[in-house]
Amino acid sequence: MLGFALRRILVAIAVALTVSVASFLLLHLSGDLATAIAGPEATGEQIAAVRAQHGLDQPLVVQFGTWAWRALHFDFGRSFYFPEQVTDLVAARMPVTLTLGIIALAVALLVAIPLGVLAAFYRDTWLDRAALAVSVLGQAMPSFWFGLTLILIFSVNLRWLPVSGNATWKHFILPAVALGYYAMPAVMRLTRNGMLEVLSSDYVRTARAKGLPPRKILIRHALRNAVIPVIALAAVQFGFMLGGSIVIEAVFSLQGLGQLAWESIARNDFPVVQAIVLVLAMIYIALTLAADLLNALLDPRLRS
Amino acid sequence: MRKAGALVAGLLLAGIAGPALAAKANDTLVYASDSEPENLSPYHNNLREGVILARNVWDTLLYRDPATGQHQPMLATAWTWVDPVTLDLTIRDGVTFHNGDPLTPEDVAFTFNYVLTPEAKIVTKGNVDWMKSTEVTGPHSVRIHLKAPFPAALEYLSGPTPILPAAYFKKTGLDGFSKAPVGTGPYRIVSVESGRSVKMVRNDKYWPGSPIGRAKIGKLEFRIIPDADSRMAELMTGGVDWIWRVPTDQAEQLKSDPTLTVVSAETMRVGYLQFDVQGRAMENSPIKDVRVRQAIAHAIDRKAMVDNLARGGARVMNALCFIEQFGCTEEGVPTYAYDPAKARTLLKEAGYPNGFDIDLSAYRERDYAEAVIGYLRAVGIRARLNYLRYAAFRDALRAGKTSIGYQTWGSFSINDVSAFTGIYFRGGEEDLARDPTVIADLQAGDTSTDPAIRKAKYAEALKRIGAQAYALPMFSYPSNYAFSADLTFTAQTDEVPRFYAASWKK
Numbered sequence: 001m002l003g004f005a006l007r008r009i010l011v012a013i014a015v016a017l018t019v020s021v022a023s024f025l026l027l028h029l030s031g032d033l034a035t036a037i038a039g040p041e042a043t044g045e046q047i048a049a050v051r052a053q054h055g056l057d058q059p060l061v062v063q064f065g066t067w068a069w070r071a072l073h074f075d076f077g078r079s080f081y082f083p084e085q086v087t088d089l090v091a092a093r094m095p096v097t098l099t100l101g102i103i104a105l106a107v108a109l110l111v112a113i114p115l116g117v118l119a120a121f122y123r124d125t126w127l128d129r130a131a132l133a134v135s136v137l138g139q140a141m142p143s144f145w146f147g148l149t150l151i152l153i154f155s156v157n158l159r160w161l162p163v164s165g166n167a168t169w170k171h172f173i174l175p176a177v178a179l180g181y182y183a184m185p186a187v188m189r190l191t192r193n194g195m196l197e198v199l200s201s202d203y204v205r206t207a208r209a210k211g212l213p214p215r216k217i218l219i220r221h222a223l224r225n226a227v228i229p230v231i232a233l234a235a236v237q238f239g240f241m242l243g244g245s246i247v248i249e250a251v252f253s254l255q256g257l258g259q260l261a262w263e264s265i266a267r268n269d270f271p272v273v274q275a276i277v278l279v280l281a282m283i284y285i286a287l288t289l290a291a292d293l294l295n296a297l298l299d300p301r302l303r304s
Numbered sequence: 305m306r307k308a309g310a311l312v313a314g315l316l317l318a319g320i321a322g323p324a325l326a327a328k329a330n331d332t333l334v335y336a337s338d339s340e341p342e343n344l345s346p347y348h349n350n351l352r353e354g355v356i357l358a359r360n361v362w363d364t365l366l367y368r369d370p371a372t373g374q375h376q377p378m379l380a381t382a383w384t385w386v387d388p389v390t391l392d393l394t395i396r397d398g399v400t401f402h403n404g405d406p407l408t409p410e411d412v413a414f415t416f417n418y419v420l421t422p423e424a425k426i427v428t429k430g431n432v433d434w435m436k437s438t439e440v441t442g443p444h445s446v447r448i449h450l451k452a453p454f455p456a457a458l459e460y461l462s463g464p465t466p467i468l469p470a471a472y473f474k475k476t477g478l479d480g481f482s483k484a485p486v487g488t489g490p491y492r493i494v495s496v497e498s499g500r501s502v503k504m505v506r507n508d509k510y511w512p513g514s515p516i517g518r519a520k521i522g523k524l525e526f527r528i529i530p531d532a533d534s535r536m537a538e539l540m541t542g543g544v545d546w547i548w549r550v551p552t553d554q555a556e557q558l559k560s561d562p563t564l565t566v567v568s569a570e571t572m573r574v575g576y577l578q579f580d581v582q583g584r585a586m587e588n589s590p591i592k593d594v595r596v597r598q599a600i601a602h603a604i605d606r607k608a609m610v611d612n613l614a615r616g617g618a619r620v621m622n623a624l625c626f627i628e629q630f631g632c633t634e635e636g637v638p639t640y641a642y643d644p645a646k647a648r649t650l651l652k653e654a655g656y657p658n659g660f661d662i663d664l665s666a667y668r669e670r671d672y673a674e675a676v677i678g679y680l681r682a683v684g685i686r687a688r689l690n691y692l693r694y695a696a697f698r699d700a701l702r703a704g705k706t707s708i709g710y711q712t713w714g715s716f717s718i719n720d721v722s723a724f725t726g727i728y729f730r731g732g733e734e735d736l737a738r739d740p741t742v743i744a745d746l747q748a749g750d751t752s753t754d755p756a757i758r759k760a761k762y763a764e765a766l767k768r769i770g771a772q773a774y775a776l777p778m779f780s781y782p783s784n785y786a787f788s789a790d791l792t793f794t795a796q797t798d799e800v801p802r803f804y805a806a807s808w809k810k
Contacts (some may be wrong), residue, residue, distance in 0.1 A: 032699050044733045046429060080500075081342045081480055092498070144531075151537045163537045164529050165500070253529040255499035263340075263530065 001295070008292055010286045016278070020071070023277040024064050036268035037080050051217035054080065054270075076275040081267050086275045089260065095277075096166055096256035097249070099180060101241045103172055107180035108187055109234060113227065116191025117218060120199060143244060147178040147251040156169065164208070164253035175245075175252040182244055183237040190233055192224030226296055232291035239284035327545050328790045328808045331522035335546040335803065336529045336538060340499055343482045346466045347419050353526070353797065355464070357502065357718070359800050360524065362466030362487035366458055367515045370796045373630075373719065375458050376515045379407065379467055379488070388453035388753045389436075395444050399511045401469040402492035402522060409440045412796040414470035416448065424478075429657035431464040431716065453751045455758060456720040459630075463717060490519040490804040502526040539564065539786055546787040548801070552615050555784035567785045568616020569795035571590065572626045575672060575778040578728065581737040584704025590660050591707050597773035598706075599650035601640035603683040608642070609675055611780045617782035623766040624725050624777050628797060631721035631749060631762035637770035645687040647683040659684025666690070666710035667697040672778070673710045702733050712781065717798035721762050722750045729769060737774040 034051035051057045055066065070077060076086035119131040154174060155163045162171050198204060199222055207217050246258035253259075257276055264272040323648065327334055341354035346362055365380040371509045380393040399407040416438040419426045426432070434454040441447045450457065469486050476484070485493050488511070490730050491504040504524040527544060529535045535556060538544045540561065550566070559566045579597055583589030610618045625632035651659060662688040664680075666673035677687045690706060700706040715723040728734045730750070731743040742765045748763035768776060785795050792808045 031698075035699055036693070043430070083343050083348075083482060083724055148533050148537075151534065155541055159541065162542050164531075164534045165527070167355055251531050251534055253527075253531065253534055255528075259530065260499070 004296055005293055008289055012289050015285055016171070016281055019281040020068065020274065020278050021064065023274055024067070025060075033268055033270060037270075043119060067271075068270035071275070071278065077271040079264075079269055079272050081264070081269040081272070084262075086271045089272060090257065090275050090279060092253060093257045093260045096254055097245055097258055098241060100172060100175055100245055100249070100256060102176045103176040104179035104241055104245075105183065105234060105238050107176050108237070110185040111180070113191050113223075116188045117195055117223060117226075118189070119192045119241065120195030121214075121218060123196065128192075129190060135188050138181045138185040141181075143178055143182050144247045144251050146181060147175065147248055150174045150178055151251075164251075166254045166256075171254070175248050175254060178243055178251075179245055179248045183241055186237060187230060188231060190230050191226060194229060195222055198222040198226045210290055229295070232295050235287040235291040235294075236284075236291055241286040242283060263275075315492045324738075327542070327788070331808075332525060333523070333791070333803060333806060334525045334527055334544045335548065335801070336527045336535050336544040337700075338528070338530050338532070338535070340528045340776055342486045343478070344496060344502070345478060345482050346464075347428055347432075347468075347469075348478065348482065348725075350427050353528075356495075356801055357526065357654075358464075358466050359489075360491045360519075361485065361489045361493055361504065362468075362802050363399075363489050363514070364466055365395075365460035365461050366460040366720065368459065369515070370798065370802075373628075375462055378515060379412070380461075383458070384569070385753070386447075389450040391448040391450065391457060392441070393446050393448070394447060396511070397444060399488050400509060400561055401472065401488050402486045402507060403469065403472055405469050405471055405683065405744065407467065407488055408470075409442070409444060409446045409782065410673055411467055411470045412446045413438045413440050414473070415468045418468075428464055431460055453753055455751070455753050455755070456718065456722050459720050476517055477797070480667055490514070490516060491524050491574065500528060510809055516802070516804055519804040521803070524803055535622065536786075539788075542788075543756040545791055546785070546793065546801070547634070548783060548785045550784040550786050552613075552782075552784060555616070555786060558786050563789050565787055565789050565791070565793075567787075567793075567795050568782045569785065570617035570619065570797050571714065571781050571783045571799045572629070572717060572719075572797050573781040573799075574621050574624075574626050574724070575669070575710065575712045575781060576624060577676070577776040577778070578623075578701060578709040578711045578736060579773070579775060580701075580707045580709075582704065582770075585663070585707040589707060590656055590662065593654045594657065594772055595650045595654040597655070597776070598640070599647040599683065600680065600685065601773050601776045603647040603685070604641045604676055604776070604778075605642040609672065613672060613675060614779055614782055616784065617780045618777045621777040624728070624769050625721045625766065626715060626724065626760075626777050626780060626797075627773070629715065629719050629721045629724060630755075631758055632724075633759070633763050633766060634764060636767040640773075640776070644679075644683050651684060656684070659686060661686045661688070662707045663688050663690055664708040664710065665692055665697055665706040667692050667694045669710075676710065701736065704736070710776075714799070717800060719798070725762070725765060725769070726750050728775065729765065737772070739768065739772070739774065742768050743776075763796065 034047045034056050037054070038047045038050045057062060074087060078084070079086055079089055082089060115131050119128045122128055151163055155159045159175055165171050172248065204217060204221055207221050245256060246262050247254045249258035250262055261273060261276040337353050339351055339353050341349035341351045341357065344357060346354065346358035357767050363379050366379060367376045367378040368680070369376055379396050379399060381396050382394040384392050386392055395407070395409045395412060401407060416432065416435055418424050419432050420435060434450055434457060436449040436451045438446055438448045466487065472486050473481050483496055490507055490510050492507045493502060493504050495503040506519045506522050510518050529538060535544070535547045539547050555566050555568065558564055566742065571582070577593050577600065580589060582590065583592035606620045610620055621627060622634045623632055623637045627634065662685060664673065664677060666689065670691055673689055677689055680687045687708065691737065692700065703711045713724055726746050729737060729742050732748045733739060745761045745765035749765065751756045752758050752761065783799060787793055790809050791806055792809055
C-alpha cells in the first residue's frame with residue numbers, strides 16, 4: 001500500500017509540474033505580453049519598460065525557473081494589474097469559490113443519490129427513464145445557458161432570487177444549482193449502476209427472502225455498498241466544479257477565483273493566472289489522489 | 305455566446321412581469337459595467353470605468369463644456385499663456401477636499417510633479433508627459449512649464465488631469481489612497497469593495513459656482529457585473545438602474561420595455577482600415593499601389609454598414625479623425641463613394657484584373673470585419689480574416705506582418721485631432737505610411753499655438769492621407785445605453801457618463 005501511495009504521489013507531482021509549464025507556455029502564445037500589459041495606448045518606450053520591469057526580456061526558461069522557485073515558497077509575485085500580491089488576491093477570492101463548490105456539490109449529491117437509488121429500484125419504469133432524461137439534459141446543456149435560463153425564470157419572471165453578486169446566502173442558490181446540475185448526472189448514474197449491481201447480489205436476495213421491508217434493504221444493505229465509489233467520484237467532481245465555476249461565476253457575477261481567472265486571462269495578468277491554475281490543479285490533483293488512495297484502501301485489487 | 309444571449313434576451317422580454325423596482329425611492333443610482341479599474345487613483349488606471357469615477361469624484365483645473373466645446377474655469381479661475389511653453393493659472397479659493405483639507409496651489413503642483421516622476425508609475429503617461437514641471441508662484445497661483453509648445457494643453461487640463469490632495473496622498477501613499485480615495489468632486493467615495501462595487505455619496509460641501517453644479521442624485525453606486533446578459537437581467541429586475549454598451553440587437557429588444565429608456569449615441573471612436581502602405585507584409589504587395597487602396601475604398605459600402613450594422617448614432621467618416629475634434633475637417637478630403645464597378649476598373653488598371661489574395665486582421669467587432677471582407681470579395685479581392693487579441697493585432701500591424709488592419713481609435717476622449725491622426729501618421733511606431741509631407745504637416749499642426757495655422761496644417765495632412773488612401777476611415781461607433789425610465793440622463797460623444805448631471809424624473 002505504501003509503495004502504491006508513493007507512486008501515486010510522484011505521478012501527482014509530475015502532473016502539477018506539467019500543468020504549470022503548460023499554462024506558462026500557453027500564455028506566451030497570445031501575442032507579446034509586454035504590449036498586452038502596457039495597454040492599448042502605450043508607447044514603444046513604455047512597453048520596453050514593462051518588459052524590463054517584469055523580466056519579460058529574459059529567456060523563457062529563466063522566467064519559468066524564477067517563477068517556479070518563488071511559487072515553491074508561496075510567493076506568486078505582484079499582480080500585473082492590481083496593486084496587490086497575488087497570494088492576497090487569490091486568498092481573498094478563494095472562499096467564494098469554495099463556498100459555491102461545496103453548496104453545489106451538496107445540491108448535486110442530495111438530488112443525484114436519491115434519484116439514482118429510485119431509478120435503480122424502479123428500473124425500466126417511467127421514473128427510471130425520467131431520471132435518465134434529466135441526466136442527459138444536464139450533460140448536454142452548456143452551463144452558462146442553464147445559468148441564464150435560471151436567471152430568466154427565478155429572477156426576472158418570478159422575482160424570487162437576486163440576479164448577481166454574493167451579498168447574501170440567497171445569491172448562492174441559483175449559481176449552486178447551475179453548477180451542481182453539471183456534476184449531478186455522473187453521480188446519478190454511478191449510484192444507479194452501483195445499486196443495480198448490489199440489488200442483484202446474493203445478500204440482498206437473502207435479505208428479501210428474510211422478509212425485510214424494501215426501504216430497509218435499500219438504505220441499510222444496498223446503498224451503503226453502492227455509495228462507496230460515489231464518494232470517490234464526488235471528490236473528483238468537486239475538483240471539476242472548481243474549474244467549471246469560471247463560467248458560472250461570470251454569469252452570476254460572483255467574485256470568486258473563477259472570475260478572477262477569467263478576467264486575468266483577458267488582461268494577461270500573468271502571475272495571477274499561473275497561481276490560479278496551479279492552485280486549482282493542486283486541489284484537483286489532491287482530490288484525485290485522495291480518491292485513488294481511498295479506492296485502493298477499499299478494494300485491494302486496485303493496488304497491483 | 306452572443307447569439308445565445310440574444311435568444312435569452314428575447315425570452316426575457318417575452319416573459320416580463322411587472323415594472324422594474326426603481327431606485328428612485330432610496331435616491332441611489334446604481335450603474336453597472338463589466339470591468340474593474342485596477343486602481344482607483346485616476347492616474348493609475350486607463351479604463352473607461354476609471355475615467356467615469358474620476359469625472360464624478362475629482363475636479364480638473366478647467367472644464368470643457370460638452371455642448372459648446374468652450375473651456376471654462378473650474379479649479380483654476382483664470383489662465384494665461386506667458387509664452388508657448390509657460391502657462392500661468394490662478395487657483396480657486398474656498399474649495400475643500402472630501403477629507404476637509406483646503407485646495408491650495410501646492411496640491412496642483414504636487415499632483416503634476418508627482419505624476420511625472422517615474423516612481424509614480426502612472427499608466428496614463430501620454431496625458432501628462434507634455435508637462436515639464438509645475439511650480440507654485442504665489443498664494444493662489446501656479447505655473448506649468450511645458451516641454452514644447454502644446455496647443456491641446458487646455459484640453460488635457462480639462463479632462464484626464466484631476467487634482468489630488470497632496471497632504472493626504474503623501475500620508476497614505478498610492479496603495480492607501482486607492483483604497484480610500486479623496487477628491488474635490490461632486491461625489492465622494494465612501495466604500496471600495498474590490499471586484500464588487502464602489503459606493504459614493506453626494507459631496508454636500510461641494511464648492512458653489514462649479515460649472516458642473518451640485519450632484520442631483522444623493523447616492524451613486526458602481527457595480528461590476530462581467531456578463532452582459534446578467535447586466536441586462538439586473539437592469540430589468542431593478543437591481544441596477546443604468547447599463548451601457550448594450551449590443552445593438554439587444555438594445556432594439558429592450559426598447560419594447562416601457563420601464564426602460566434606450567439611447568443610442570454616437571461616440572468619438574472611429575473604425576478604419578489601416579493599410580500596410582510600404583508593403584512589408586507580403587512580397588509585391590498590391591497594397592503598395594495607391595489605385596488598389598482606392599479600389600478598396602470604393603468597394604466598401606460604408607453607409608450600408610452604418611445603416612445595418614452599427615446603426616443608432618453612427619456616421620460615415622471620410623477624414624481620418626472624429627469629425628467634431630478640433631482640426632478635423634472633411635474639406636478637400638476625397639469621399640470615395642460606394643462604386644464596385646469603379647473599384648474593378650481601378651484594380652484592372654493596377655494590374656489585378658482577377659483580383660488577389662490578401663490577409664485582413666481585426667480585433668473587435670468581428671461582424672464589421674466580415675462585412676468588409678464580403679465587399680472586397682465582390683470586387684475580386686479575396687481577403688482572409690485573422691481575428692486576433694488586441695496585443696497580437698497591434699504587434700502584427702507595427703511589425704508589418706499584416707496587409708490590412710481593421711483598427712479603431714477612441715482618442716482618449718480628447719477633442720483634438722492631435723489625439724488621433726498624429727498617433728498614426730506622425731512617423732511614430734503606428735505609422736505605416738511614413739509620408740514625409742504628412743509627417744511635417746502634422747508636426748506643424750501639433751506644435752503651433754495659432755489655431756488658424758493648426759487647422760490649415762491638419763487640413764493639408766488629412767487631404768493627403770485621403771487622396772493617397774493611406775487609411776480608409778469607416779464610421780464613428782455608436783454606444784447603446786439602457787436605463788430606468790425614471791432617470792434623466794444625457795449621453796455624450798466622449799463616452800463619459802456624467803452621473804452628477806443625472807436626475808430622477810418628477
